[in-house]
Amino acid sequence: xxxxxxxxxxxxxxxxxxxxxxxxxxxxxxxxxxxxxxxxxxxxxxxxxxxxxxxxxxxxxxxxxxxxxxxxxxxxxxxxxxxxxxxxxxxxxxxxxxxxxxxxxxxxxxxxxxxxxxxxxxxxxxxxxxxxxxxxxxxxxxxxxxxxxxxxxxxxxxxxxxxxxxxxxxxxxxxxxxxxxxxxxxxxxxxxxxxxxxxxxxxxx
Numbered sequence: 380x381x382x383x384x385x386x387x388x389x390x391x392x393x394x395x396x397x398x399x400x401x402x403x404x405x406x407x408x409x410x411x412x413x414x415x416x417x418x419x420x421x422x423x424x425x426x427x428x429x430x431x432x433x434x435x436x437x438x439x440x441x442x443x444x445x446x447x448x449x450x451x452x453x454x455x456x457x458x459x460x461x462x463x464x465x466x467x468x469x470x471x472x473x474x475x476x477x478x479x480x481x482x483x484x485x486x487x488x489x490x491x492x493x494x495x496x497x498x499x500x501x502x503x504x505x506x507x508x509x510x511x512x513x514x515x516x517x518x519x520x521x522x523x524x525x526x527x528x529x530x531x532x533x534x535x536x537x538x539x540x541x542x543x544x545x546x547x548x549x550x551x552x553x554x555x556x557x558x559x560x561x562x563x564x565x566x567x568x569x570x571x572x573x574x575x576x577x578x579x580x581x582x583x584x
Contacts, residue, residue: 386459
């Protein structure tokens with residue numbers, strides 16, 4: 380699968396690493412200074428080394444320069460906005476048609492753009508779900524502190540994968556059941572769980 384990543388901080392560069400390990404073809408990345416595109420697969424180690432040396436991904440030998448907005452409109456299977464909020468709007472959403480849009484940034488898509496993406500058949504992994512790993516591991520840390528017992532990194536990653544897979548499945552099933560896009564389903568699921576917890580624990584529980 381071909382991939383474009385807007386934003387090359389922790390979220391963007393680690394996404395590049397993980398997807399490359401799984402055989403995906405990252406063909407475009409960008410940072411605050413601009414982006415690069417290649418007809419060949421971009422090796423994350425090469426891109427990251429160039430960024431450390433030059434201060435930007437721009438200028439990597441063998442690549443063409445593109446703009447951040449242009450990157451969003453590339454014909455790719457997976458698009459990962461991992462930079463700033465409000466990057467996908469009502470204006471450019473009709474031109475953004477990846478098979479999967481995975482929001483690694485917070486709020487990269489405006490509310491007006493959501494229905495356009497949904498109508499165009501874009502499978503959205505909303506920020507509220509895609510970014511849940513960090514707060515989930517923070518919860519794991521709290522649990523370990525309470526128990527005074529600590530897990531290995533592999534154990535933490537296994538537990539995280541279990542939680543994230545279940546959460547993804549729950550959101551996707553709810554979206555399919557109610558014929559809504561995944562962001563709405565994620566909100567429905569979250570609000571429903573808070574309401575149920577409040578009911579079970581009571582107002583002052």
